[in-house]
Amino acid sequence: MDKFFNPTSIAIIGASRNPDKVGHVILNNLLKANFPGKLYPINPSADALKNIKCYPSVLDVKNKIDLAIIVVPASIALKAVEDCGKKNIKHMIMVTAGFSETGNHDLENKLLVLLNKYKIQLLGPNVLGVFNTHSNLDTLFLPSSRIHRPQKGYISFICQSGAVGSATVDLFSSQGFKFSKFVSYGNALNVNETDLIEYLGNDSKTKVICLYIEGVRNGKKFIEVCKKVSKKKPIIMIKGGLTTTAARATLSHTASLAGSGKVYEGALKQANIIQASTLSEMFNFAKLLSKNKKPKGRKVQVITNGMGYAVLSMDYIELNNLEASTLSKKTLDTLKKKLPPLVNVDNPLDLIGDADNKRYKLALEACVKDSNVDIILLITLFQTPLIDERLTEMISKIYKSSKKPIAIVATGSKFTQDNIKQLEKKGIPCFSFPDEAVAAIRALCEYHLN
Amino acid sequence: MDKFFNPTSIAIIGASRNPDKVGHVILNNLLKANFPGKLYPINPSADALKNIKCYPSVLDVKNKIDLAIIVVPASIALKAVEDCGKKNIKHMIMVTAGFSETGNHDLENKLLVLLNKYKIQLLGPNVLGVFNTHSNLDTLFLPSSRIHRPQKGYISFICQSGAVGSATVDLFSSQGFKFSKFVSYGNALNVNETDLIEYLGNDSKTKVICLYIEGVRNGKKFIEVCKKVSKKKPIIMIKGGLTTTAARATLSHTASLAGSGKVYEGALKQANIIQASTLSEMFNFAKLLSKNKKPKGRKVQVITNGMGYAVLSMDYIELNNLEASTLSKKTLDTLKKKLPPLVNVDNPLDLIGDADNKRYKLALEACVKDSNVDIILLITLFQTPLIDERLTEMISKIYKSSKKPIAIVATGSKFTQDNIKQLEKKGIPCFSFPDEAVAAIRALCEYHLN
Numbered sequence: 001m002d003k004f005f006n007p008t009s010i011a012i013i014g015a016s017r018n019p020d021k022v023g024h025v026i027l028n029n030l031l032k033a034n035f036p037g038k039l040y041p042i043n044p045s046a047d048a049l050k051n052i053k054c055y056p057s058v059l060d061v062k063n064k065i066d067l068a069i070i071v072v073p074a075s076i077a078l079k080a081v082e083d084c085g086k087k088n089i090k091h092m093i094m095v096t097a098g099f100s101e102t103g104n105h106d107l108e109n110k111l112l113v114l115l116n117k118y119k120i121q122l123l124g125p126n127v128l129g130v131f132n133t134h135s136n137l138d139t140l141f142l143p144s145s146r147i148h149r150p151q152k153g154y155i156s157f158i159c160q161s162g163a164v165g166s167a168t169v170d171l172f173s174s175q176g177f178k179f180s181k182f183v184s185y186g187n188a189l190n191v192n193e194t195d196l197i198e199y200l201g202n203d204s205k206t207k208v209i210c211l212y213i214e215g216v217r218n219g220k221k222f223i224e225v226c227k228k229v230s231k232k233k234p235i236i237m238i239k240g241g242l243t244t245t246a247a248r249a250t251l252s253h254t255a256s257l258a259g260s261g262k263v264y265e266g267a268l269k270q271a272n273i274i275q276a277s278t279l280s281e282m283f284n285f286a287k288l289l290s291k292n293k294k295p296k297g298r299k300v301q302v303i304t305n306g307m308g309y310a311v312l313s314m315d316y317i318e319l320n321n322l323e324a325s326t327l328s329k330k331t332l333d334t335l336k337k338k339l340p341p342l343v344n345v346d347n348p349l350d351l352i353g354d355a356d357n358k359r360y361k362l363a364l365e366a367c368v369k370d371s372n373v374d375i376i377l378l379i380t381l382f383q384t385p386l387i388d389e390r391l392t393e394m395i396s397k398i399y400k401s402s403k404k405p406i407a408i409v410a411t412g413s414k415f416t417q418d419n420i421k422q423l424e425k426k427g428i429p430c431f432s433f434p435d436e437a438v439a440a441i442r443a444l445c446e447y448h449l450n
Numbered sequence: 451m452d453k454f455f456n457p458t459s460i461a462i463i464g465a466s467r468n469p470d471k472v473g474h475v476i477l478n479n480l481l482k483a484n485f486p487g488k489l490y491p492i493n494p495s496a497d498a499l500k501n502i503k504c505y506p507s508v509l510d511v512k513n514k515i516d517l518a519i520i521v522v523p524a525s526i527a528l529k530a531v532e533d534c535g536k537k538n539i540k541h542m543i544m545v546t547a548g549f550s551e552t553g554n555h556d557l558e559n560k561l562l563v564l565l566n567k568y569k570i571q572l573l574g575p576n577v578l579g580v581f582n583t584h585s586n587l588d589t590l591f592l593p594s595s596r597i598h599r600p601q602k603g604y605i606s607f608i609c610q611s612g613a614v615g616s617a618t619v620d621l622f623s624s625q626g627f628k629f630s631k632f633v634s635y636g637n638a639l640n641v642n643e644t645d646l647i648e649y650l651g652n653d654s655k656t657k658v659i660c661l662y663i664e665g666v667r668n669g670k671k672f673i674e675v676c677k678k679v680s681k682k683k684p685i686i687m688i689k690g691g692l693t694t695t696a697a698r699a700t701l702s703h704t705a706s707l708a709g710s711g712k713v714y715e716g717a718l719k720q721a722n723i724i725q726a727s728t729l730s731e732m733f734n735f736a737k738l739l740s741k742n743k744k745p746k747g748r749k750v751q752v753i754t755n756g757m758g759y760a761v762l763s764m765d766y767i768e769l770n771n772l773e774a775s776t777l778s779k780k781t782l783d784t785l786k787k788k789l790p791p792l793v794n795v796d797n798p799l800d801l802i803g804d805a806d807n808k809r810y811k812l813a814l815e816a817c818v819k820d821s822n823v824d825i826i827l828l829i830t831l832f833q834t835p836l837i838d839e840r841l842t843e844m845i846s847k848i849y850k851s852s853k854k855p856i857a858i859v860a861t862g863s864k865f866t867q868d869n870i871k872q873l874e875k876k877g878i879p880c881f882s883f884p885d886e887a888v889a890a891i892r893a894l895c896e897y898h899l900n
Contacts, residue, residue, distance in 0.1 A: 102792055146833045148863040163756020163803065166833040167861035174863030214761060245774050246764035249757065249798055278885040306613020307699065311664060314696035324695050342552055348699055383596045383616040411617035413598040413624030435728040
């Protein structure tokens with residue numbers, strides 16, 4: 001499986017000089033990503049593409065090829081696969097569509113015969129491709145003007161739907177969200193979601209696995225593998241097609257039978273898979289769960305400079321089955337002595353609108369030390385004039401030395417966004433609203449405490 | 451009440467030449483907003499501020515003053531109020547804090563006596579201020595470097611918490627969300643949420659009223675007024691302090707008793723107030739509800755170029771108690787004839803990944819005409835290369851001439867965002883994810899069909 005994510009040589013079968021063609025875009029993207037391995041564009045009517053020597057067929061390449069990306073039309077795709085088989089290429093990404101997803105089961109069956117004959121592992125057909133930030137691999141067939149490319153990170157995303165994958169990677173990566181690997185697996189002819197989860201379970205560059213899945217091929221094996229993998233790292237999943245209204249749609253989309261929500265829920269719990277109900281929730285969960293901080297319990301302390309946000313946070317804490325922590329007597333005494341009399345030393349700990357960086361430092365340090373507190377929800381509304389960029393420096397120092405999970409909530413435009421970027425750059429998880437942060441904390445507790 | 455939102459003359463009591471002072475920022479913001487009325491900075495030790503003549507007291511101003519904004523310290527605020535009373539100023543915004551919210555009930559009682567004596571209507575004390583995009587009024591005491599200012603629109607926001615108000619106005623206005631009026635009403639000494647709702651109910655520039663409220667002063671009157679107003683325009687509310695965990699916090703914040711969630715829910719339903727569970731949900735609801743399009747029923751048709759998004763949408767449609775529409779035989783026949791054979795003419799209507807602008811036009815026009823369809827959820831994933839800016843032109847033309855509600859879903863970075871901006875500029879409601887759009891459609895149906 002590793003050859004899909006860390007190949008040292010790639011053949012692009014159907015590479016093209018026409019910039020509108022998928023075979024051109026993929027070659028271009030691999031070059032733009034600075035892919036360090038060898039590239040072999042396959043095109044019988046070109047000598048070179050982008051200054052790289054072209055070959056009429058993979059059989060004309062003398063060196064070993066790890067991975068073939070096939071983009072030629074379905075009508076001639078089998079011939080390309082046959083050539084790859086003869087060339088002893090064992091890994092293949094089939095971008096080409098027009099197989100079972102369009103009703104052409106006959107062609108797909110013929111493809112499967114070839115894969116078995118040559119013992120080829122195939123991603124697809126009908127896939128968007130693979131992205132690995134750690135090996136500069138980018139086989140997505142859409143240009144960067146349409147899909148923003150992610151920075152190096154530790155969250156991997158396995159996605160049954162190319163559209164869900166391209167839209168979310170585009171949005172979240174542009175917001176600074178970092179990915180390790182992204183893979184769209186299309187019709188899953190002989191490599192499926194379970195194989196990919198198993199591989200990422202052993203991947204040192206993946207800390208959290210996100211899944212968008214409409215249906216699993218082999219439910220029993222899926223649960224078995226997820227049970228094992230989720231002991232090592234969190235798996236977060238959004239299941240498309242939970243309801244009967246969606247059932248017909250999943251059937252025509254990925255030939256998946258939509259399961260009843262309850263059945264799935266039970267199975268996912270068994271495998272300790274965290275269920276997300278929306279795409280943004282999934283990525284918010286992943287953000288918090290990818291940090292190496294485990295809560296000892298579910299007692300949350302809220303620190304704020306805006307009480308309305310804290311009131312909402314307390315609501316969400318109860319609604320998410322978390323607890324509000326009660327500060328120890330020692331913390332109460334220390335903070336009451338050091339903070340101005342108007343500050344309400346309690347939970348929420350309201351530093352009020354004229355809070356400055358120093359007030360935040362006192363509060364955060366005290367809560368990190370207090371063993372009555374398991375998790376800190378730190379609300380920093382940057383609209384108030386007495387906090388500034390230095391606050392992010394201070395938070396980052398304390399965050400680094402603390403074992404406790406800390407989640408930041410900040411809502412706002414440019415000034416806030418600049419500060420959030422600084423915090424995120426330092427690895428501190430930030431959320432736009434209290435509900436998002438508290439739901440992520442619930443997922444964190446679900447994973448570590450259940 | 452109108453003088454709070456459309457004054458023709460304003461005194462700023464405590465105007466200052468020090469740019470860090472609230473009294474300076476407010477004068478500056480009024481000038482930056484191009485407030486067209488007369489401004490009277492009150493400061494006994496300055497002749498002029500920003501080239502505007504200063505007065506030692508309002509009593510030295512000969513002309514009539516509609517509204518006084520008081521920012522002097524609490525210790526001398528009563529004197530300022532007394533002066534305003536003598537000057538016959540009937541409307542006052544008290545930014546000054548340090549009254550009951552800090553335990554100083556004595557001072558607040560004395561203030562109330564003065565208000566009664568001079569028949570003054572007061573917003574506050576302890577408020578962020580008022581914003582009215584239609585009269586270029588901006589009394590918020592925070593600079594535009596910290597709070598982005600909204601464009602002219604038709605959604606008004608009444609907010610008990612200054613922090614909730616400043617953070618959300620900052621974020622949403624920077625994302626192109628348009629506001630009519632924003633008002634933070636603080637301690638609500640003699641002007642409260644109900645007065646403001648009643649006023650905005652009669653305001654032709656307000657199409658939707660959003661509320662963040664922790665507690666209401668007079669529950670019976672509140673419900674009575676909301677019942678009346680919600681017949682004219684939607685009221686959307688998020689209630690802070692629904693849970694017992696939050697109860698202690700609301701008590702110390704706004705002296706509001708947190709009600710049990712169930713009690714509130716019942717009361718809000720009675721008054722046909724739409725309840726939102728998060729701040730972003732409230733503004734998403736408001737976006738769709740501010741358009742002049744009423745659904746005839748709850749049957750939703752999904753049009754898409756990405757099936758994964760459509761599958762999720764169908765799930766959310768069922769989970770939100772909406773229905774999937776069934777296209778009429780006539781629509782089915784027409785579309786099957788005109789669209790390529792691979793297109794699945796059904797619900798969802800999947801135009802597939804290579805959909806172009808023309809395919810969208812055919813689909814959207816047919817669904818607008820089909821009386822089996824009440825609402826259209828139009829998913830446009832701009833990652834796919836064959837749709838472009840001309841799609842937004844086409845959608846906008848059809849949207850204008852259609853009475854049916856249409857909600858767009860598009861997720862992505864720059865290219866998508868540019869297209870969303872164009873659509874929003876034309877008044878078409880756009881959402882980042884299917885769950886957001888479907889929840890807003892549910893709120894729309896709740897308002898118009900219950």
